[in-house]
Amino acid sequence: MNDMQPAGVAPLKVDIAEKTFRSAEGVMIDVLRGLSFEVRQGEFACLLGPSGCGKTTTLRILLGLDRQFSGSYQLPEDGSNRVAAVFQEPVLLPWRTVEQNVRLALAPRLRDKDLDWLFDVLGLSAMRSLYPSELSLGLARRAALARAFATEPSVLFLDEPFASLDERTADRLRRLLATVWEARPTTVLMVTHNLREALLLADRIIVLTPRPAQVHGIFDVRLSRDLRDAPAVDDLLLDFHQRFPDTV
Numbered sequence: 001m002n003d004m005q006p007a008g009v010a011p012l013k014v015d016i017a018e019k020t021f022r023s024a025e026g027v028m029i030d031v032l033r034g035l036s037f038e039v040r041q042g043e044f045a046c047l048l049g050p051s052g053c054g055k056t057t058t059l060r061i062l063l064g065l066d067r068q069f070s071g072s073y074q075l076p077e078d079g080s081n082r083v084a085a086v087f088q089e090p091v092l093l094p095w096r097t098v099e100q101n102v103r104l105a106l107a108p109r110l111r112d113k114d115l116d117w118l119f120d121v122l123g124l125s126a127m128r129s130l131y132p133s134e135l136s137l138g139l140a141r142r143a144a145l146a147r148a149f150a151t152e153p154s155v156l157f158l159d160e161p162f163a164s165l166d167e168r169t170a171d172r173l174r175r176l177l178a179t180v181w182e183a184r185p186t187t188v189l190m191v192t193h194n195l196r197e198a199l200l201l202a203d204r205i206i207v208l209t210p211r212p213a214q215v216h217g218i219f220d221v222r223l224s225r226d227l228r229d230a231p232a233v234d235d236l237l238l239d240f241h242q243r244f245p246d247t248v
């Protein structure tokens with residue numbers, strides 16, 4: 001059964017009863033079972049869990065890319081009903097400039113929108129007329145973030161957007177994401193297996209069990225984002241490990 005409800009109320013509601021895959025050998029793999037959680041409107045949530053537990057599968061279901069599951073979900077609704085996603089691969093059109101890539105994501109009536117602020121905050125002002133082949137991976141990820149925020153989505157899904165970047169670049173990008181999100185808060189669900197990253201960015205962390213994934217527990221990060229420097233994140237890590245001693 002695939003019972004997707006139209007969007008109607010504010011929070012993102014997920015209630016996936018079961019998701020299985022058939023392996024190449026024909027064996028059924030239980031990936032998600034009884035996965036239920038909510039993300040309040042305007043909240044930044046991280047989905048944290050061990051490798052292979054089903055995080056990307058969950059995002060693919062919520063994005064409507066995989067309809068073979070049982071259960072339901074409801075996307076947040078703020079009138080716009082726009083969904084944006086940023087994946088590990090920035091997926092930019094190679095024959096379009098950075099600016100064209102961003103504007104093409106906008107509804108036709110918004111194509112001439114002023115994007116100076118967004119490019120500026122993400123440090124892309126000087127790169128607007130460059131083509132994707134001229135960008136480093138870090139810059140391409142920034143362009144993908146600009147494209148996602150330009151659409152002013154009611155929900156933004158992020159799938160490990162800082163994976164395979166060097167730590168300095170990843171950290172810079174995390175802070176840019178926090179800045180742009182705080183200026184234009186939207187409901188975010190970000191998949192990561194990087195606990196520090198989750199503690200730096202999230203309002204709450206949804207901790208998943210190993211496969212078949214369900215919610216192991218919720219960790220609320222009760223510290224203002226601008227106070228989350230390295231020592232504060234170390235303290236949060238200690239708190240987290242006290243609550244979830246088995247999670248690395």
Ligand SMILES: Nc1ncnc2c1ncn2[C@@H]1O[C@H](COP(=O)(O)OP(=O)(O)OP(=O)(O)O)[C@@H](O)[C@H]1O
Pocket residue numbers: 021022023029031049050051052053054055056057058193
């Ligand atoms: N199309 C598919 N066919 C068969 N098995 C799949 C398919 N897609 C994913 N899987 C399996 O489902 C499980 C969950 O995969 P998923 O990519 O959702 O995990 P993940 O938590 O995002 O992992 P990671 O943190 O390593 O990215 C894995 O065992 C994976 O091998």
